[in-house]
Amino acid sequence: MLDPAIDSLLTQRQQQDVDDLIQWLRIPSVSSDPTAQPHVEAAGRWVADRLRSGGLHVQWIETAGNPLVFAQTPPVPGVPVALVYGHYDVQPAEPLELWETAAFEPDIRNGNIYARGATDDKGQVLTHIQSVLAWLQTGRPLPLQVKFLIEGEEEVGSANLERMLPELADTLACDVVVISDSSQFAPNQPAITYGLRGIATFELTVSGPRQDLHSGSFGGAVLNPGIALCKLIAAAVDDQGRIQFPGFYDDVQPLTDQERQQFADLPHDDVAFATSLGVRALFGETGFTTLERKWARPTFDVNGLTCGHQGAGVKTIIPAVATAKLSCRLVPQQDPDKIAAALEDFFQQHGPAGVQVTVKPDHAAPGMVSGIDSPYMAAAKAALAEAFGCQPVLIREGGSIPIVQKFQAALKADCLLLGWGLNDDNAHSPNEKFALADYHRGIRASAVLWSELGKLQHG
Amino acid sequence: MLDPAIDSLLTQRQQQDVDDLIQWLRIPSVSSDPTAQPHVEAAGRWVADRLRSGGLHVQWIETAGNPLVFAQTPPVPGVPVALVYGHYDVQPAEPLELWETAAFEPDIRNGNIYARGATDDKGQVLTHIQSVLAWLQTGRPLPLQVKFLIEGEEEVGSANLERMLPELADTLACDVVVISDSSQFAPNQPAITYGLRGIATFELTVSGPRQDLHSGSFGGAVLNPGIALCKLIAAAVDDQGRIQFPGFYDDVQPLTDQERQQFADLPHDDVAFATSLGVRALFGETGFTTLERKWARPTFDVNGLTCGHQGAGVKTIIPAVATAKLSCRLVPQQDPDKIAAALEDFFQQHGPAGVQVTVKPDHAAPGMVSGIDSPYMAAAKAALAEAFGCQPVLIREGGSIPIVQKFQAALKADCLLLGWGLNDDNAHSPNEKFALADYHRGIRASAVLWSELGKLQHG
Numbered sequence: 040m041l042d043p044a045i046d047s048l049l050t051q052r053q054q055q056d057v058d059d060l061i062q063w064l065r066i067p068s069v070s071s072d073p074t075a076q077p078h079v080e081a082a083g084r085w086v087a088d089r090l091r092s093g094g095l096h097v098q099w100i101e102t103a104g105n106p107l108v109f110a111q112t113p114p115v116p117g118v119p120v121a122l123v124y125g126h127y128d129v130q131p132a133e134p135l136e137l138w139e140t141a142a143f144e145p146d147i148r149n150g151n152i153y154a155r156g157a158t159d160d161k162g163q164v165l166t167h168i169q170s171v172l173a174w175l176q177t178g179r180p181l182p183l184q185v186k187f188l189i190e191g192e193e194e195v196g197s198a199n200l201e202r203m204l205p206e207l208a209d210t211l212a213c214d215v216v217v218i219s220d221s222s223q224f225a226p227n228q229p230a231i232t233y234g235l236r237g238i239a240t241f242e243l244t245v246s247g248p249r250q251d252l253h254s255g256s257f258g259g260a261v262l263n264p265g266i267a268l269c270k271l272i273a274a275a276v277d278d279q280g281r282i283q284f285p286g287f288y289d290d291v292q293p294l295t296d297q298e299r300q301q302f303a304d305l306p307h308d309d310v311a312f313a314t315s316l317g318v319r320a321l322f323g324e325t326g327f328t329t330l331e332r333k334w335a336r337p338t339f340d341v342n343g344l345t346c347g348h349q350g351a352g353v354k355t356i357i358p359a360v361a362t363a364k365l366s367c368r369l370v371p372q373q374d375p376d377k378i379a380a381a382l383e384d385f386f387q388q389h390g391p392a393g394v395q396v397t398v399k400p401d402h403a404a405p406g407m408v409s410g411i412d413s414p415y416m417a418a419a420k421a422a423l424a425e426a427f428g429c430q431p432v433l434i435r436e437g438g439s440i441p442i443v444q445k446f447q448a449a450l451k452a453d454c455l456l457l458g459w460g461l462n463d464d465n466a467h468s469p470n471e472k473f474a475l476a477d478y479h480r481g482i483r484a485s486a487v488l489w490s491e492l493g494k495l496q497h498g
Numbered sequence: 499m500l501d502p503a504i505d506s507l508l509t510q511r512q513q514q515d516v517d518d519l520i521q522w523l524r525i526p527s528v529s530s531d532p533t534a535q536p537h538v539e540a541a542g543r544w545v546a547d548r549l550r551s552g553g554l555h556v557q558w559i560e561t562a563g564n565p566l567v568f569a570q571t572p573p574v575p576g577v578p579v580a581l582v583y584g585h586y587d588v589q590p591a592e593p594l595e596l597w598e599t600a601a602f603e604p605d606i607r608n609g610n611i612y613a614r615g616a617t618d619d620k621g622q623v624l625t626h627i628q629s630v631l632a633w634l635q636t637g638r639p640l641p642l643q644v645k646f647l648i649e650g651e652e653e654v655g656s657a658n659l660e661r662m663l664p665e666l667a668d669t670l671a672c673d674v675v676v677i678s679d680s681s682q683f684a685p686n687q688p689a690i691t692y693g694l695r696g697i698a699t700f701e702l703t704v705s706g707p708r709q710d711l712h713s714g715s716f717g718g719a720v721l722n723p724g725i726a727l728c729k730l731i732a733a734a735v736d737d738q739g740r741i742q743f744p745g746f747y748d749d750v751q752p753l754t755d756q757e758r759q760q761f762a763d764l765p766h767d768d769v770a771f772a773t774s775l776g777v778r779a780l781f782g783e784t785g786f787t788t789l790e791r792k793w794a795r796p797t798f799d800v801n802g803l804t805c806g807h808q809g810a811g812v813k814t815i816i817p818a819v820a821t822a823k824l825s826c827r828l829v830p831q832q833d834p835d836k837i838a839a840a841l842e843d844f845f846q847q848h849g850p851a852g853v854q855v856t857v858k859p860d861h862a863a864p865g866m867v868s869g870i871d872s873p874y875m876a877a878a879k880a881a882l883a884e885a886f887g888c889q890p891v892l893i894r895e896g897g898s899i900p901i902v903q904k905f906q907a908a909l910k911a912d913c914l915l916l917g918w919g920l921n922d923d924n925a926h927s928p929n930e931k932f933a934l935a936d937y938h939r940g941i942r943a944s945a946v947l948w949s950e951l952g953k954l955q956h957g
Contacts, residue, residue: 071811131813137709195811222715236714240812249776250596253926254799255695255897256681258827259739259791260771262781265800265822266735272725273732278850280718312719317708320851322721332718340713341724342815343806348823352530352654353699353860354590355825356801356926363724364807366814368717391737392779401812438714467712467815 041425041487044177049170049483056169056482057152057475059089063127063161064145064154070105070128070195079105079191082127082161086168086189093172095187100207102199105191109210112171114184119214119415119497121489122186122452124442125164126193126220129156130467137469150475157473159466163219163459164189166481174486182493186213190442193220196240196402197442204449214453214497215415216446217488219481221436221458224305229423229484231416232456234334234435235443237369237406239378240342243271243386244362246395251347251356261357262393265346268361271396274389275339275382280324280332282339282367284381290372294335302330305432315463334435338368368406368437375403404441409454418491419455426484438466457484500884500946503636508629508942515628515941516611516934518548522586522620523604523613529564529587529654538564538650541586541620545627545648552631554646559666561658564650568669571630573643578673578874578956580948581645581911583901584623585652585679588615589926596928609934616932618925622678622918623648625940633945641952645672649901652679655699655861656901663908673912673956674874675905676947678940680895680917683764688882688943690875691915693793693894694902696828696865698837699801702730702845703821705854710806710815720816721852724805727820730845730855734798739783739791741798741826743840749831753794761789764891774922793894797827827865827896834862863900868913877950878914885943918943 068082069075083106087097090110100107105128114120132142132155140146145154152162167187174181188211190200204211224230247264248257276282294302309329313321323332332338342365347358367378383398390396410416411433423431436456443454459481465471527541528534542565546556549569559566564587573579591601591614599605604613611621626646633640647670649659663670683689706723707716735741753761768788772780782791791797801824806817826837842857849855869875870892882890895915902913918940924930 071809071813073810131807131809131811133807133809133813134710236717238714238814240814247777250924250929251593251927252775253897254797254801254825255697255827256895256921256925257775257792258695258797258799258825258896259782259795260780260788261775261777262779263799265803266731266798268803269728269731269800270737272728276725278729316711316716316720318706318720318852319854320721321719322850322852323718329719333716336718338713338717339725340717340722340814340816341728341805341820342713342813343808343817344724344727344803344820345808346800346804347802348590348592349802349804350530350590350592351532352590353823353825354530354592354801354926355697355699355799357799358802361800361803364812366713366717366812368714391781393777393781395778436715437717437719438712462715465709466715467813468710470709 041490045174045486048173048177049486052173053479060152060162060165060478061145063165064156065143067143068128069131070192071131079128083108083191086127089168090187093175102203104199107200108189109187111186112181112184115182117497118183118493119495120184120186120212121492122188122211122213122216123167124188124216124218126160126190128191128194130159130194134469139470151472152475153470153472155471157471158460158464159471160220162473162478163481166219166459166478167217167485169482170485170489174489181489183489185489186211196404198402200442201445204445208449211450213450216452216454217457218440218443218454219457219459220440221456222460222462222464223458224432224434226461227427229427229431230434230458231419231431232434232436232458233411234408235406236437236439237373237375237404238439238441239367239369239375239403240401241365241382242362242399242401243365244360244397245271246360247393248357248359250359254355254357257357262391263357264361264394265358267391267394268346268363271386271389272341272363275385280322282337284385286381287378290374291337291370292372294331299331302328305330333437335370337370337373340366342366368439371406371408373406375405379403404439405444407444407447413453414495415453415455415492418495419457419488422484422488422491423457425487426480500949504633504945507632507636508945511632512938519611519621519624519937520604522624523615524602526602527587527650528590529651530590538587542567542650545586548627549646552634561662563658566659567648568646570645571640571643574641576956577642577952578954579643579645579671580951581647581670581672581675582626583647583675583677585619585649587650587653589618589653593928598929610931611934612929612931614930616930617919617923618930619679621932621937622940625678625918625937626676626944628941629944629948633948640948642948644948645670655863657861659901660904663904667908670909672909675911675913676916677899677902677913678916678918679899680915681919681921681923682917683891683893685920686886688886688890689893689917690878690890691893691895691917692870693867694865695896695898696832696834696863697898697900698826698828698834698862699860700824700841701821701858701860702824703819703856704730705819706852707816707818709818713814713816716816721850722816723820723853724817726850726853727805727822730848731800731822733848734844739781741796743844745840746837749833750796750829751831753790758790761787764789792896794829796829796832799825801825827898830865830867832865834864838862863898864903866903866906872912873954874912874914874951877954878916878947881943881947881950882916884946885939
């Protein structure tokens with residue numbers, strides 16, 4: 040049970056909590072865009088100020104890239120330490136023309152706040168900051184020490200944080216990492232995510248003639264790099280959705296009967312899901328259910344294609360170059376480096392004479408699964424049950440939070456992935472949103488979580 | 499032999515002829531770009547003014563699109579009438595960053611003038627205007643009537659001119675159409691082009707989910723439109739370069755042994771050709787030589803690909819839409835409408851569940867071959883032999899001049915395709931150029947052509 044004083048304070052603070060979120064969302068902190076760098080840093084300063092305003096001492100930790108914002112409440116002996124991790128950077132907003140309102144001018148309609156970063160991750164990480172600040176505002180001590188680590192490069196792979204983890208291990212020392220960067224299983228059906236997929240990203244380039252050629256004068260004489268690129272990508276995955284890179288599935292652990300049953304027991308309707316996405320049929324690797332494919336099977340996706348003439352009208356050329364942005368989602372045990380090597384080998388071996396094939400790996404991270412029987416998990420279940428009024432389900436997630444597996448390794452800490460948002464919140468898509476009710480409920484669930492974790496004896 | 503008075507006048511006029519070309523090339527008359535429309539019209543006005551300056555009466559013929567510029571010299575009874583056709587519109591200049599000097603700021607270096615349109619087609623059509631104006635400047639009558647038709651939509655398919663041909667048939671009435679929009683066979687090896695390929699252009703769109711999706715949360719659940727597009731394109735042509743649209747080759751006439759021999763007799767070196775294009779190997783339909791593939795076999799090319807994230811860095815999405823700009827080059831007897839239907843059928847039938855496939859045909863035109871034994875051909879051979887100092891070879895061209903076949907049909911006229919430029923003049927590519935020596939020689943060859951055609955009796 041949440042302390043009534045805090046409970047009522049959370050209700051009073053709702054408008055302020057929303058105003059805070061609007062302020063933060065106005066900052067276009069797109070970490071993949073070098074020209075947005077000042078905005079990225081401004082978003083970091085904003086959250087530092089917010090933490091400072093609650094009386095916390097902020098550490099502004101410089102990295103080779105965007106700074107880390109760190110803060111902590113006073114130590115509480117004998118109980119676990121929690122580290123809240125989140126990120127102040129966001130995905131690019133493109134394609135801009137598909138947004139109903141501007142991506143960085145937050146707009147509230149139908150109970151949702153619309154803006155890039157609303158759910159991924161500004162809105163979600165802010166729930167934990169607001170809950171701690173509310174708790175502190177009551178004048179009572181928090182029942183455990185909470186540390187905050189908010190970074191600015193999650194959307195570009197967290198490489199700089201990862202590199203600094205060893206030297207930050209003392210600062211970040213904790214028993215459990217709390218991350219809200221995922222979703223409820225369904226509206227009002229809370230979930231605890233115990234598995235994430237890894238990721239490996241690439242740029243594939245096929246180069247042909249020195250420059251674009253007239254498709255009349257030269258058509259038939261040279262291999263078209265656009266066609267060569269398509270053939271390489273087409274060869275990478277068969278019509279049953281099986282990925283063709285040699286050894287790609289070697290380290291993929293089969294799902295246990297128990298886990299398949301657990302997935303099957305979750306309420307999921309393929310037809311309704313397809314309808315919600317606007318497709319007539321779902322598609323994926325033969326022999327697996329949709330949830331299995333999304334959560335626990337690896338994938339290969341085209342993220343973008345760029346080649347030749349893209350404007351209005353016709354330009355009849357053989358393009359000199361064609362490029363594809365590619366990503367694989369990986370399951371635990373798959374090694375991103377091995378996958379990168381397999382992918383590069385495959386494309387090089389399938390690259391035909393007459394074009395030059397290059398593969399440039401970008402960021403990568405392994406997947407993870409965490410134990411489902413820990414006392415932290417039990418505390419989280421209790422907190423979610425109280426805030427949502429029903430028991431949470433245990434799920435996995437198809438997305439990647441690259442740093443999670445690194446935290447597990449570097450800090451020897453458990454991870455709690457508690458999603459407050461919804462699957463249709465349009466993370467990484469136009470019209471990203473976060474329901475204000477979910478935001479407020481997340482703050483409340485977070486407040487209860489501190490109470491539940493504070494009851495545990497520290498090992 | 500060219501009249502010595504004209505010969506010497508052509509030498510005197512060289513600087514003025516170059517200055518004229520520079521002026522015209524400065525006008526960015528990109529017909530496929532709606533925002534460039536005022537420039538396109540300005541390029542038409544420029545050539546109208548140039549014709550007017552020589553004492554010709556210009557007809558400014560409005561169409562549903564860009565105007566036609568028409569002018570004619572006085573009738574000469576008893577000899578053939580020649581119609582010079584060319585175009586004042588140009589291809590887009592993109593990719594701009596690959597130009598050494600700006601596409602619409604003509605730059606002369608190493609004896610070449612560099613600008614979009616230098617050879618395609620402003621520089622080449624201007625040779626005929628300059629030769630006629632020079633002839634008129636001497637005060638002597640031209641030995642035949644020359645008509646000029648300069649249009650502004652050749653690079654977007656000439657649809658409006660085509661539609662108006664029946665009503666313009668009297669105005670344009672002629673015995674032979676003269677077009678310089680092709681190339682010499684090799685430097686200093688003049689050529690008369692007796693065949694052109696046709697063209698059919700398309701936009702292929704593959705639509706999947708309503709909007710871009712997070713590749714983590716949704717990867718494995720839906721078919722990726724980028725991959726689906728690649729698979730469709732990959733299926734369209736096999737690894738031997740054979741196009742797979744049903745019936746695509748049905749109307750393709752086999753090359754005669756005589757024509758294959760004629761091609762084989764031309765000096766052509768695959769290794770040198772590959773080197774000139776910057777590729778390690780040539781590629782095309784198995785069983786045909788490079789010249790056969792370029793000139794007399796149909797092709798399928800990707801002109802452009804657009805899908806998902808194209809900027810810097812990584813954006814891990816399943817793109818909602820993927821599009822390809824496609825073109826086929828066709829040989830005579832292939833019907834562009836039949837080809838369009840076959841292509842659309844193929845892509846619709848191969849379009850998998852889970853995505854929507856649409857094919858939008860754009861401009862199209864059949865190919866052509868003209869007789870090689872006409873008196874006009876003989877006159878052209880004599881003119882080129884005098885101007886170049888060696889006999890021209892007979893060749894075909896892989897490119898398309900869509901209106902040529904329409905002229906043949908509507909005007910019952912022969913066609914002479916006389917290329918003054920070079921194959922490496924970068925038509926449709928960055929750093930398009932035209933050698934000033936080729937420009938001046940083209941003017942001289944044109945002047946001799948009027949003399950040779952003027953010797954013919956009109957049937």
